[in-house]
Amino acid sequence: MTDRYEPREIELRWQARWAESGLYQTPDQVPGRENWYALTMFPYTSGDLHVGHWFTMAPSDALARWRRMSGYNVLFPMGFDAFGMPAENAAIKGGMHPQDWTNANIERMRGQLQSMGAMFDWSRELYASSPEYYRWTQWWFLQMVRLGLAYRAKAAANWCPSCQTVLANEQVSDGNCERCDTAVVQRSMEQWFLRTTQYAEELLHNEHLDWPEHVKVMQRNWIGRSEGAEVAFALESPTADGSTEVRVFTTRPDTLHGVTFMVLAPEHALVSQLVTAEQRVAVEAYVETASYETDIERQSTEREKTGVFTGAYCVNRLTGRRVPIWVADYVLVTYGTGAVMAVPAHDERDFAFAQKYALPIEVVIAPPDWDGAPLDAAYTAPGNMVHSQQFDGMTSTDAKGAITRYLDEQSWGHATIVYRLRDWLVSRQRYWGAPIPMIYCEACGLVPVPEDQLPVLLPYDVEFLPTGESPLARSEAFVNVDCPRCGAAARRETDTMDTFMCSSWYFMRYADAHNASAALSSEAARAWLPVDQYTGGAEHATMHLLYARFFYKMARDAGVVSGDEPFTRYFAQGQILGPDGRRMSKSRGNVIAPDSQVERWGADTFRAYLMFLGPWEQGGPYDVDGIVGISRWLHRVWSVATDPPTFADAPDSPETRELRALVHRTIAKVTDDLGRYRMNTMVSALMELTNALQRARDESAHQPVDRAAWVEALDTLALLIAPACPHIAEELWARAGHEYSVHQQSWPIADPALLRRLSVEIPVQVDGRVRERVEVPAEATAAEVRALAEALPKVAELLAGREVARVVYVPGRLLNLVLR
RNA sequence: GCCGAAGUGGCGGAAUGGCAGACGCGGCGGUCUCAAAAACCGUUGAGGGGAAACCCUCGUGCGGGUUCGACCCCCGCCUUCGGCACCA
Structure with missing residues (x-):
């Protein structure tokens, strides 16, 4: 046997044998073996597997194989994230139907995945765009409707003018669309939301998960819990629609006596109600301008703050003071109550605003050694209360609780917790996604599609060019339906679901991929869930990984799974870069095609090289x-x-x-x-x-x-x-x-x-410097090693005439003779 | 600005209180060859000493500290990369 190593010949031969012998088909139970669920994120059907996919999947496969050899019955499935806008955009450009485009890509990518020689159990393969799968995505949506976790509401939504659809908060990055980088604008629209905020507190507690710390921190920051108080200020004159108060959220109830003005977000519902006749023109112009601004423009911290006085006043019940109400775009309608009390003396933003518009600045927390002079900057640290009536003399830290309790007693406000996390906006005005299974009936209102009528099939024969309205709305055959409740003519919901819905539960479906009567059986859930080891990129920290956690808690509350968390262990590999150390991209011409590497070197070599490059969590350039x-x-x-x-x-x-x-x-x-x-x-x-x-x-x-x-x-x-x-x-x-x-x-x-080694070579240090080496029995004592060392001519020379003050012996490692 | 991670040969990196640079790339020298490539063997942190086996000094972003001993722990900076960013 002296023939050469020919990797491709060996690899193709064994891949065929593995497939034919069903080596990687995983039964739900194997006597005497514990189940282990290893999962790596399924790829989006972009058309080509790239090095990044290999970099996640090949080491994940090695880990799964090791678990298998270590005695586990290992499930390591694979599938495709097949719905989504890029398919639609590419299809529009190439004149192909998104479904045909996607299916062709799946064929191609499956072949590429198979060239990796991974232990994927292809018998459980799934793709999100198949009716057998999205039927159950729709079913989950109905469970959320049932549990009161899905609702329709009009709200300011992130609108991407290029994608012609709304986006979830998580899918906006630096004010730009995550997918196409176009600046996002705010539009007020009727949309479907999922009540992620209902689980905010539970989602916040991820400390116990065996996940990378930085990912857990990112999630906690994203959820952003703030403790404070909600305070109602009385409107000076009630509005036409009967409002008598304006409510604010503050984390600084201790500064309540220093409120000198009030600021509403331009989109706040009260703005048009309370604006005075003299100020109406100016305010409406300001609100109009703000509505056209992109998030980046509005949220730039560098930009000078602007605002307009509404002409209206409210009353600070604590002090009886009359407070002018302004509108300014630095206040976000989506956070807290969409209104803030401004305390310029103790908040940097309010200070800047007050200076610009010559509004009063009143100190209520004394900075150390304060002489009563006006401040030249906001003082935001704790201190002693002043000009705050009965709270004077308290520390501001104590005053927080005291003032909140007082507000509560007077029914002027109460302690509350506010999260930065918003409900998940899941409707999309695009074609290539799972239709939302709801029906609008004149008589019955919103009616869920009965479960036995699922799936609501996505029609193939549709003009799918984006117009800002779902293409499904133009399909008469799709839209017109009889109301399941009263039988009258009704209309289907025409928006589709965010693809993150599909990817929020695919790992559950693998456990029971062919079940035609349920999303998954309770036996399958018990056998495989939660995932023991998940791997994939940390860029999903506040999207997929957060949505999946939400989804799993919902599935628990729907009685489908037990347990609270979908992924017990999660490992985030780093990003593989081009040879030039920059992100691989076609425009930079630094893309390494995995197929060519496999062709030239073989899959084993390519796999091992990706593992050898450096620490997995770090990633780095491909040399x-x-x-x-x-x-x-x-x-x-x-x-x-x-x-x-x-x-x-x-x-x-x-x-x-x-x-x-x-x-x-x-x-x-x-x-x-x-x-x-x-x-x-x-x-x-x-x-x-x-x-x-x-x-x-x-x-x-x-x-x-x-x-x-x-x-x-x-x-x-x-x-x-x-x-x-x-x-x-x-x-x-x-x-x-x-x-x-x-x-x-x-x-x-x-x-x-x-x-155990029988004998070891020990470095002999004199004053911390290695001077010699000596071979000693592994279990030699310090005294024995010292004697052997001191017998060495060179050591003896260094020790001549000196006294050894201290002997440090680390068994099997090193001897250090410290001289006086 | 805030939060997080990281800075070690020409390069990727190893060593998490005990011989810094494992393993690999590249370089250099050699074998083979008409020659080159490939392959294989040897060598390779920097500076200095020695004919030589060897020996000495310096060296893990910068400045301090703890320790017999620090890439590793502590304090203060600098740089790079990620995330968040008017969140009241």
């Missing part, structure tokens, strides 16, 4: 020259496995023991590294073992190798490389005469007796 190192290594593996040394029968020789010790140390190291997601050092350790085997083989003419130890070493090497390089491992395993398959073998266990 096209570096991969040759992995290729050389696998050729060396091939060489040691197929070209044996000169053998001897010497089970007890020092060389045999040394070889076996290295093998077992490598087992321990590789196992530990996999447990800590350190695939880069795992590959290094495997290289070291290979190099040692090669050296032993090359020297075996003079120093023959014990046959049994050699066989143990080669078998172990095949088992240890199986997770990273499944094809060459399988080939070598078969060539060694073992039974199919290496991937069904037990993971090797390191023998502790062999891990």
Whole structure:
């Protein structure tokens, strides 16, 4: 057996054998094995698998394979995130139907995924755009309607003028559309929302999850809990619609006596009610201007604050003081009550605004050593209360609670908690998504589509050009329907669902992918959920990963799953960059096509190289020259496995023991590294073992190798490389005469007796500097090691005439002689 | 501005209180070849000393500190990358 290592020949052959023997089909239960659910994020059907997909999936596959060899019944499924606007946009550009475009991409990408040689269980494959899947996405929507978690409301929504649809808050980044980077504007529209805020407090508590800390922090910041008080100020004169108060949220009830004006968001409902006749023209012009501004313009902290006086006043009940009401676009209608009390002395924004418009600034918390002079900047730190009636003299920290209690007693306000998180806006005015299963009836109002009438099929034959209205609205056949309740003519909802709805539960469906009578059975849920190990990019921290957590809690409350969290462990890999260290993109011309790498080097080499690049969580540039190192290594593996040394029968020789010790140390190291997601050092350790085997083989003419130890070493090497390089491992395993398959073998266990070294080389330090080395028995005492060290001529010389003040001996590691 | 992560040879990185630079790329020298490429072998942090085996000094973003001993822990900065950003 001296033939060359031909990766592609081996890989295609074994991939075919694995598929034909059903090696990766995972039953729901296997006697004597615990289930382990490993999942990597399913790809969007963009048309081509890129290096980033491989960078997430190949190491995830290695981890799944390792769990499988460690005795688990491992589910590692794959599917496609097949709904979404890019399909529609690409289809429009290319003149193709989104469905045909998507299906063609799925075919192509499935083939690319299969070239990876991953242990995906294709029998559970799903894609979000199939009626068998979105039927249940619609079903979930109905559960949320039932639970009061889905509602329709008119609200200011993020509108992307390019995508011609609204977007969820999470899908706006720096005021731009997450997908196309167009500046988002606010539009007031009737939309469907999911009540994510109902779970805000529960979602906030993610501390116990085995997730990267920075992702958990991002989620907590996104949810943004603030404790404070809601305070009602009395309007001086009631409005035409009968409003008598304006309510504000503040985290600083201690500054309530310093309120000198009030600010409403331009979109606040009271603005048009309370504006006086003299101010109406100015206010309406201001509100109009604000409505055309993009989020980036409005939310720039650099921009000078602007505002307009409404002419109206309210009363601070605490002081009886008359407070002018302004409108300003730095106040957001979507946070708190959409109105703020302005305390310029103790808030930087209010201070700037007061200065610009010459509004009074009144100190109610004394800065340290304050002499009563006007402030030249807002004082925002704690201090002692002044000009605050009965609260004078308290610390501001104490006054927060005291004033809130007082407000409560007087029924002027109460303590409250406000979240930054908003309800999830899920309706989209686009074609390529799951239709929202609701019907509008003149007589009955909003009627859910009965569950037995699902799915509401997305019609194929539709003009899908975006117009700002759902293309489904122009399909008479789709829109016209009889009311399920009264039978009268009615109209279907024509908006479709945000694709994040589809991706919020796909991991549940894998557990029971072909169930035609339920989203998933309770047995399947019990068998597989929650996901034991999830992997994917942290760019989803406040989108997919947050939505999925919400969805799972909803599924729990709907009685479908038990448990509170969908992903027990989650690991966020870094991002793979182009060779130039920048994001890969076609326009930069720095894209590495995985297919070409596989073609040139083989899948095993490419997989191992992606793991070897560096720490997985870090990512980094793809160095096209570096991969040759992995290729050389696998050729060396091939060489040691197929070209044996000169053998001897010497089970007890020092060389045999040394070889076996290295093998077992490598087992321990590789196992530990996999447990800590350190695939880069795992590959290094495997290289070291290979190099040692090669050296032993090359020297075996003079120093023959014990046959049994050699066989143990080669078998172990095949088992240890199986997770990273499944094809060459399988080939070598078969060539060694073992039974199919290496991937069904037990993971090797390191023998502790062999891990112990008999003797160790200890560095001898004098005053912290290494001066010599000495070979000592592993269990030597400090005194013994010191005696051996001091006997060394060089050490003796350094110690001559000096006194050893202290001896530090770290067993097996180092000796340090500290001189006086 | 706030929150988080990270700064180590020419490059990717290793070592989480104990021999800094494992493993790999690249470079240099060699084998093979008419030659080149590939492959394989050797060598490779910087500076200095020695004919040589070797020896000495410096060295993990910067400045301090703790310790017998610090890439690692503590304090103060600088830089880079991510996230959030008028959230009342």
